[in-house]
Amino acid sequence: MSNAATNDWLTAVKAQIGREALPPQTAVDPVNLPMIRRWCEAMGDRNPLYAEGKLAPPATLFMWTMSHFRPDLSREGGSLLGLDLVDAAGFTSVVATNVEEEYCRDLRCGDVITQRVTLDGISEEKKTGLGVGHFVTFRYEFTDQKGEVIGRTLFRVLKFRPPAKTAAAKKSPVPRPPVTRDSAFFWEGLNQRKLLVRQCGNCGRLHHPPGPMCPECNSLEWRALECSGRGTIHSFVIVHQPQMPGLNYPLPVALIDLEEGARMVANLGEIAPGKVRIGMPVDVDFVEIEKDFVLPVFRERRAG
Amino acid sequence: MATQITFDSVQSGQDLPGLDVPITASLIVAGAIATSDYSLVHHDKAHAQAAGTPDIFMNILTSNGLVQRFVGDWAGPAGRIRNVKIRLGAPNFPGDTLKLSGVVKSKEVIGKDRLVEVAVSGKNSLGEHVAGTVRLTLP
Structure with missing residues (x-):
């Protein structure tokens, strides 16, 4: 798509900023106890004020004016202003990214809510983990039967171009390690929940990551030693940036001294980054990212 | 439902009790x-x-x-x-667990409102599903 074409539709969307994005919608049902109870059951919320009908959960603010079910999946009032142009530009997938809500007063049974929504803004084209897209922001205002504001919501969605349905699109969200002829046994071992380290067939020295030749005696003979998975943290870093899609940050990465004598880099699991310490005893665990893709993760050794 | 806490009993930096929510298809639906x-993406797997x-x-x-239930509890x-x-962030798919944690960031009194701000994070196996702040008044 040329820049000129891109600018045309984006300019058209920007020209609509500040305008009503849907006709005002008044809730079909007033705030009511049966719907509050269904909500509490789904959320597991046991607040007695909600169950007794004294208050509605604030988080229900947005739901009273939601479109009801229609067999043809059409939506009351049509689609939000601007999104048709974003769709037409090829950014057809949608994911919500931000919600900000302000509750001006308690919501009670009997309140009849009216929703007004305006288009608040659209970002320039952004590259995201999901694909290239634009963030589109809408502002909702909710009023009661007296016309008084009871709450406001800012809702931001990412409209993005769905990735092509290729093998690449189906790849694991967690980056896969490169597997070489020398390291294949290590990854295959993990699939069988074994922590294997290459051991020289001549001098017995362990070396990791595995290479083709013993760095001590230059022997090409080797065998795989199954390790206990017990070790201690030799050193570590807490990775904040750069962030790769599919990984969880801040990400503690440690250099582990295995009790057999080898040293290996691995992720740490289930530990707050601030609690990682050099010398901390750890045990390996095997985490299946997907079928035939297992990573070793070291966790703090539990007492006893 | 936990017992009622008060503004005076809350300390900045205090952790909220964690909440693990098993994510099932039933819960999502x-x-x-x-x-x-x-x-459709919230109830129709084929779609x-x-x-x-x-x-x-x-x-x-x-x-x-x-x-909000986590903070309200x-x-x-x-x-x-x-x-x-x-x-x-990371979506909640069936079979995962959403682990919610929270920490009190600040306390302030504005007029008659005794306000507490809580930072909340909800993580699943894919990463951070939700993160943000919740401001509430306490008695």
Whole structure:
């Protein structure tokens, strides 16, 4: 798509900023106890004020004016202003990214809510983990039967171009390690929940990551030693940036001294980054990212 | 439901008791329907897969509801959530667990409101599903 074409539709969307994005919608049902109870059951919320009908959960603010079910999946009032142009530009997938809500007063049974929504803004084209897209922001205002504001919501969605349905699109969200002829046994071992380290067939020295030749005696003979998975943290870093899609940050990465004598880099699991310490005893665990893709993760050794 | 806590008993830096929510297809569907969200990706697995995701996933109103229930469980019934700001990240798919944690960031008195701000994070096996702040008043 040329820049000129891109600018045309984006300019058209920007020209609509500040305008009503849907006709005002008044809730079909007033705030009511049966719907509050269904909500509490789904959320597991046991607040007695909600169950007794004294208050509605604030988080229900947005739901009273939601479109009801229609067999043809059409939506009351049509689609939000601007999104048709974003769709037409090829950014057809949608994911919500931000919600900000302000509750001006308690919501009670009997309140009849009216929703007004305006288009608040659209970002320039952004590259995201999901694909290239634009963030589109809408502002909702909710009023009661007296016309008084009871709450406001800012809702931001990412409209993005769905990735092509290729093998690449189906790849694991967690980056896969490169597997070489020398390291294949290590990854295959993990699939069988074994922590294997290459051991020289001549001098017995362990070396990791595995290479083709013993760095001590230059022997090409080797065998795989199954390790206990017990070790201690030799050193570590807490990775904040750069962030790769599919990984969880801040990400503690440690250099582990295995009790057999080898040293290996691995992720740490289930530990707050601030609690990682050099010398901390750890045990390996095997985490299946997907079928035939297992990573070793070291966790703090539990007492006893 | 925990007992009621008070503004004076809360310390800045205090952790909220964690909450693990097992994510099942039933929970995703129950949450979507309870919040009147009939988008196909929240109940129709075949459609969700055709749209490029591995399974149905939780809708945003349920995530918001779970965050507020998590804070409300700690605060007690007299706590009143005044505003919430959340960012959504890794989706909640069936079979995962949403682990919610929270910490008190600040306390302040504005007029007659005794306000506490809590930072909340909800993580699953794919990463951070939800993060943000919740401001509430306490007795």
